[in-house]
Amino acid sequence: MVFPFNVVAFDLDGTLADTAPDLTDALNHVLGELGRPGIPAETVRNLVGHGARALLRKGLAVTGGSTEELVERGFPLFMDFYGRNICKGTAPYPGVEAAMDALAQQGVALALCTNKPESLAVQLIDALGWRGRFRSIVGGDTLPVRKPDPAPLFKAIMDAGGGRAAFVGDSITDADTARAASLPLVAVSFGFSDRPVAELGASAVIDHFDELVPALYQVKR
The missing domain is CATH 3.40.50.1000 (HAD superfamily/HAD-like)
Structure with missing residues (x-):
């Protein structure tokens, strides 16, 4: 056939x-740097799909509110951390x-x-x-x-x-x-x-x- x-x-x-374990670690690293609590991998799985900025925006939204200033401040931190730890988990x-x-x-x-x-x-x-x-x-x-x-x-x-x-x-x-x-x-x-x-x-x-x-x-x- x-x-x-x-x-x-x-x-x-x-x-x-x-990829949820490594995305979660990167997101939680940035949230911590921005004074926010971390979120579990099962939650992160529901936030993935529209790219790194969108993931960060959603992560901020569920931990106290998102602004574009916070997204822009956190984005390079996310990219750096994730790039250095992209395939650990x-x-x-x-x-x-x-x-x-x-x-x-x-x-x-x-x-x-x-x-x-x-x-x-x-x-x-x-x-x-x-x-x-x-x-x-x-x-x-x-x-x-x-x-x-x-x-x-x-x-x-x-x-x-x-x-x-x-x-x-x-x-x-x-x-x-x-x-x-x-x-x-x-x-x-x-x-x-x-x-x-x-x-x-x-x-x-x-x-x-x-x-x-x-x-x-x-x-x-």
Whole structure:
């Protein structure tokens, strides 16, 4: 059976890897520097998805209120701390590397489309040993717009060679991006979504990466 897609694009945080431990440490470092209490990783999982500034803005909001002055003061602290500690607690989700291998064996090009700044996305992919797996990496600052605008997803797909494509993600941001791009979304149930995964309107939902390739065969373009 011919595989239905030429390119499969992935979100990063909460989709390919559980980055919550390191994001939580970085956020709590900044909150402490700004005189705020820390917040637990389970809360942080619900705040991720729109980039580092948005994560900091949300973290400030739940610990006493956010202002743009505080966000701008805290942002370089976040970037510095996270960049120095980007893969201490982060771990790939079970089965993800086998799923990427299976797609590669089908001749599928892999792309990355994340709202994490491109430099940090590349740094994390390198730390995970995945650089050679991805034909393209598009971050939240690669273009003037970010997800849920479809332009970053289109760029990631085109830079990976183009053709029939699907997106794999975990959040409403990813769902809105896929809809805007008129592409099927396979949603993972174990990610950082701020709502039940059934509410994302995905073409398919998987509970483990063992299910990804079968799900991609079944989804409708």
